[in-house]
Amino acid sequence: MPIGIFDSGVGGLSVLREIRRLLPRHDLIYYGDSAYCPYGLRDPAQIRSRSLTIARFLADRGAGPVVVACNTASIAALDYLRGLLAVPVVGMEPAVKPAAEGTRNGRIGVLATQVTLAGDRYNNLKEKFARQAEVVSVPCPGLVEMVEAGLTTGPAVEELLSECLSPMIGRKVDTIVLGSTHYHFLREAVQKVAGPDVLVIDTARAVACQTRRVTGDTVTPEEGRWAFFTSGQASGVQPVVRALLDDQELTVTEKPL
Ligand code: DGL
Numbered sequence: 001m002p003i004g005i006f007d008s009g010v011g012g013l014s015v016l017r018e019i020r021r022l023l024p025r026h027d028l029i030y031y032g033d034s035a036y037c038p039y040g041l042r043d044p045a046q047i048r049s050r051s052l053t054i055a056r057f058l059a060d061r062g063a064g065p066v067v068v069a070c071n072t073a074s075i076a077a078l079d080y081l082r083g084l085l086a087v088p089v090v091g092m093e094p095a096v097k098p099a100a101e102g103t104r105n106g107r108i109g110v111l112a113t114q115v116t117l118a119g120d121r122y123n124n125l126k127e128k129f130a131r132q133a134e135v136v137s138v139p140c141p142g143l144v145e146m147v148e149a150g151l152t153t154g155p156a157v158e159e160l161l162s163e164c165l166s167p168m169i170g171r172k173v174d175t176i177v178l179g180s181t182h183y184h185f186l187r188e189a190v191q192k193v194a195g196p197d198v199l200v201i202d203t204a205r206a207v208a209c210q211t212r213r214v215t216g217d218t219v220t221p222e223e224g225r226w227a228f229f230t231s232g233q234a235s236g237v238q239p240v241v242r243a244l245l246d247d248q249e250l251t252v253t254e255k256p257l
Pocket residue numbers: 007008009011012037038039040041069070071072073113116144179180181182
């Protein structure tokens with residue numbers, strides 16, 4: 001069975017990459033909802049409906065499990081999807097727990113979308129694991145769009161990051177959680193702006209480990225194949241996917257849903 005993976009756009013490729021590393025013989029199907037990106041500014045009801053449409057598309061192509069490689073969609077739609085789909089659904093959440101466990105000065109920053117930060121799931125996470133810590137949660141509108149455009153380094157990215165990170169840097173956090181899968185690709189820029197003493201973490205690897213627990217290590221002798229679909233324009237999305245995955249051969253197919 002292939003593993004289905006989706007995100008609002010190209011951010012979930014960070015999770016796909018980790019899954020690929022851990023499960024190189026599994027076939028993967030990826031759907032990026034770039035025509036509806038960013039999810040972080042949308043109504044949660046619309047995110048639930050988009051997520052269900054995409055998850056069904058993946059399940060209909062034989063995928064199981066379906067991995068919600070998007071913090072925003074997981075916050076808004078995970079329980080909903082699990083209630084409606086027959087296949088296992090793997091979700092994700094900002095790495096608040098490891099950050100709260102690892103912080104030395106009790107101060108952590110979380111960079112995530114508005115929808116994620118306003119979600120009950122996120123607030124429960126803080127309540128459960130980070131009661132003793134000071135958590136500085138900050139949205140950063142515009143950042144996801146930069147990654148969608150293939151911009152992950154350089155002055156424009158750093159300028160926006162300096163603005164967004166300033167409340168957490170001002171509070172001297174020692175750990176920054178990248179709470180959107182898109183931000184994974186900005187790690188270097190975040191580290192540069194925050195300084196070398198700040199630990200920058202996310203959950204791409206943990207989600208891949210959870211996916212392996214769900215699928216088991218089933219293997220064919222060959223390398224797995226991957227298929228990429230987008231609701232956006234393939235001519236714009238494909239070069240970004242190729243650059244982010246450092247693979248000039250792969251093809252992205254346009255598939256509006
Ligand atoms: N990549 C997504 C996340 O993990 C969503 C970003 C967005 O579409 O706003 O939160």
